[in-house]
Amino acid sequence: MTKWAGRTATEIADAVRRKVVTPREVVADHLARIAAEDGRIGAFRVVRAAAALEEAEAVGARADLSRLPLAGVPVAVKDNLPVRGETTRHGSAATPAAPADDDHVTVARLRAAGAVVVGLTHVPELCVFGTTDGVHGISRNPWDPARTAGGSSGGSAAAVAAGLVPIALGNDGMGSLRIPAAHCGLIGLKPGTGRVPVDLGGAWFGMSENGPLATTSADARLMFSVLAGDHSTGGVVDEAAPATEPAESDADSGSGKSRVGRTSPAHQPHPLKIAFSTRSPIAGVRVSGPYAALARQAARTLAEAGHHVATAHPPYPLSFGAVILARWTGGTAQDAEGLDPRLLMARTRRHAAVGRFAGRLGMLRTDHQAALNERLEPFFAEYDVLLTPALARRGPAxxxxxxxxxxxxxxxxxxxxxxxxxxxxxxxxxxxxxxxxLPTGLPGSVQLVGRSGSEHQLLDVVAQLEELRPWRRTAPATPAHRPD
Structure with missing residues (x-):
């Protein structure tokens, strides 16, 4: 019997469109994997088992099934984005328990593309911190459950890294996609401003963006294209092509390496000018040796592939640490307005209080973004891409x-x-x-930054590195539930 949990979104959608498998069969297999594995990972706050199977049946009956970019693909949604009929708790006991009347626009776009929402994933309260723990549970790194999955999209990252879903939806206000992606060995893309609808209340003064978590460049590109409403890269196959079983995946082959989403001629990046830096933007915080070493290896790999790589540091302002702390805490103060403080955790209350104080001091000015971009403009006029470590050290317990x-x-x-x-x-x-x-055996990670509108160029670089230095896509399952 073909196992579908652990396969990529592109494989699954292709097989569903060709009627090799039904959406219900795909979703049922993933629900079985969730039931078997999530007890040790803690990815989901809510698993929509019955509703997801019903929705999978509806996708299978759609007249446009053969044209759906995400036909039958199970997806997890971060628990700060409304899903129709479900509560949106933001990781807190203080938030309303009434179910959402409508899907968030990003959820609606995924469903329109044929995806099936199987559950809502854990977040820290009000999505404040880089560890995902709180009143609803703790999300653990599937590669080492003793370590955090990161945050605040930690539940979504854990779900993808454990093979419980092939892709997941999260958002990033100060790294909330990239941090858990880095901990869990995934691709986490924070789109540039205006590329994907946000609609997250205050959105931390415009810093938050919604985006994908995925295990391959092809899946990340496909999901980003759907979220951005870019139908020109929907990845739908030729309907006249013969229906076949999907290509062997790493889960079946036992190789442990990515075998899908390889660089195609259409996405092969031309030689780019790439800046390499391990300098921390925050004064007094340094990048540890193992993370700096991985970034250097990535720089060498790109140079050997024909890119022009040079050590160059972005001109971060000395005041950056204070500016970002003010916005981090000030955003939480906005999000906490109207909530019963007695039901908020102590760390959240203090964070919000610091944010209110920062506001009274005038530290939440609206010109910080323009000032930073004015400093960065000459740097990105010279370089196409910036390569840095994604993290400075391994995640906490x-x-x-x-x-x-x-x-x-x-x-x-x-x-x-x-x-x-x-x-x-x-x-x-x-x-x-x-x-x-890393020396610990956990996946390493690097960060890529580009100019405005360069999301697909960044994904081209990811695809090239994926070809040159393939990675294992998902953490091992427990032996009884590994694919045949």
């Missing part, structure tokens, strides 16, 4: 960090992930992608 003090949370988050916030403030596209392995 998968502990109940919500029970610890506010300062402990801020310090551990800042020490681990200083490299991601500048690109939220600037609005430029950025992604984390797997590269190599």
């Amino acid at each position: 998968a502990d109940p960090w919500h029970q610890r003090g506010w300062l402990a949370n801020v310090l551990v988050n800042t020490a681990c992930s200083p490299m991601t916030p500048p690109w939220n403030l600037s609005g430029l596209p950025a992604l984390a992608m797997p590269f190599g392995s």
Whole structure:
């Protein structure tokens, strides 16, 4: 029997369109994988088993099935994006428990493309921190369940890395897609401003963007294209092509390496000018040796592939740390308005209080983005892409960090992930992608940043590195539930 859990979104959609498998069969197989594995991972707050099977049946009956980019693909949604008929809890006991009347626009786009929402994933309260833990549970890294999956899209990342779903929807306000992607060995793309609908309330003063988590460049490109409403890259196959079984995946072959989403001539990047930097944007925070070494290896790989790579550091302002702390806390203060503070965790209350104080000091000015981009403009006029480490050090333990003090949370988050916030403030596209392995055996990761509108160019670079340095897409399942 063909197993579908653990395969890529492009494989699944292709097979469904060709009627090799039905959406219901695909979703049922993933629900079985979730039931078997999520107890040790903690990816989902809600699993929509019955509703997902009904929706899969409806997708299978659609007249346009053969043209759906995500036909029958199971998808997980971060629990701060409304899903019709489900509660949206934002990781908190203080949020309303009424079900959503409508899908968020990004969820609606995924469903219109044929995807089936199988569940809502864990987040830290109000999506504040880089560890996913709280009143609804703890999300763990499938490669090492003793470590955090990251945050705030930690549940979504854990679900994809464990093979519970092939793709997941999250968002990124200071690295909330890229941080868990880096911990869990995934591609996490933060689109540039205006590329994907946001509609997240205050959206942390415009820093938050919705985007995909995926295991291959092809899946990331496909999902981003759907979210951005870009139908020209929907990836739909020729209806006249013969129906066949999907190509062997890493889950079946046992090779442990990515065997799909390879670089095609259409996506082969021409030689680019790439800047390489391991300098932290936040004064006093340094990148540890293993993460810097992986970024250097990626730089050498790209240089050997014909790109022009040079060490060059973006002109981060000395005040960046204070600016980003003000927006981080100020965004939380906005999100906490109208919620019962007695039901919020202590670390969240303190974070919001600091944000209100920052506002009173005038630290939430609207000109910070323009000032940063003015500094960055000459840099990105010279370089097409910036390559950096995605993280500065390995993630903390998968502990109940919500029970610890506010300062402990801020310090551990800042020490681990200083490299991601500048690109939220600037609005430029950025992604984390797997590269190599750490001394601990966990997946390594690097970050790519590009000019406005360069998401597909960044994914071209990912596809090239995927070809040159393939990675294992998902963490091993428990033996009883590994694909045949």
